[in-house]
Amino acid sequence: MSDAEARREQLVETYNEASVCERCPLSETRNRVVFGSGNADADLMFVGEAPGADEDEQGLAFVGRAGQLLTKIIEAIGLRREDVFIANVLKCRPPQNRNPETDEILSCQPFLERQIEAIRPTVLVGLGKFAAQWLLKTAEPITRLRGRLGDYAAAGPGAPIKVMATYHPAYLLRNPGAKKDVWEDMKVVRELLKE
Numbered sequence: 001m002s003d004a005e006a007r008r009e010q011l012v013e014t015y016n017e018a019s020v021c022e023r024c025p026l027s028e029t030r031n032r033v034v035f036g037s038g039n040a041d042a043d044l045m046f047v048g049e050a051p052g053a054d055e056d057e058q059g060l061a062f063v064g065r066a067g068q069l070l071t072k073i074i075e076a077i078g079l080r081r082e083d084v085f086i087a088n089v090l091k092c093r094p095p096q097n098r099n100p101e102t103d104e105i106l107s108c109q110p111f112l113e114r115q116i117e118a119i120r121p122t123v124l125v126g127l128g129k130f131a132a133q134w135l136l137k138t139a140e141p142i143t144r145l146r147g148r149l150g151d152y153a154a155a156g157p158g159a160p161i162k163v164m165a166t167y168h169p170a171y172l173l174r175n176p177g178a179k180k181d182v183w184e185d186m187k188v189v190r191e192l193l194k195e
């Protein structure tokens with residue numbers, strides 16, 4: 001089996017496990033598990049926080065208003081949604097879209113770790129506080145992390161994986177003035193992908 005086939009198989013196995021997961025109480029309130037989707041061989045992977053109402057209903061990541069803005073952000077650097085992989089820290093919707101809790105993040109994190117291991121992107125973009133802090137294993141506020149490049153701590157052997165922390169698209173919907181910062185971050189990502 002080629003390396004690419006083995007990694008794809010790992011992603012499918014992870015999907016199969018996640019889709020019946022009952023590791024935390026969110027499994028009792030969710031409608032659908034939102035595993036994430038896109039190109040299993042992507043150079044660029046986005047990580048958001050958790051599914052919202054639209055995502056929970058459809059089983060797909062970033063399909064609501066924030067998702068439409070994420071699509072525009074991806075297209076702004078010359079890519080299509082199908083070129084990248086999009087996932088979340090939590091695979092199930094927290095009731096009323098409340099913030100993820102630490103024990104939920106810990107229960108769910110093996111799925112995201114295995115997704116990243118299987119996809120092996122060159123660059124990870126952490127959208128908002130929860131994703132940026134998880135990817136960089138830090139408790140620093142997003143205002144400090146944003147725009148700074150870091151390394152994905154659990155990358156394992158092989159090429160290091162860069163992490164760009166930026167604002168969450170839902171934050172941009174409420175604060176359009178911050179779009180220019182995200183554009184600056186995405187230009188850095190675009191350059192990294194060319195290397």
Ligand code: URA
Nearest residue numbers: 048049050051061062
């Ligand atoms: N917000 C997220 O963080 N993820 C989604 O999938 C949708 C909205």
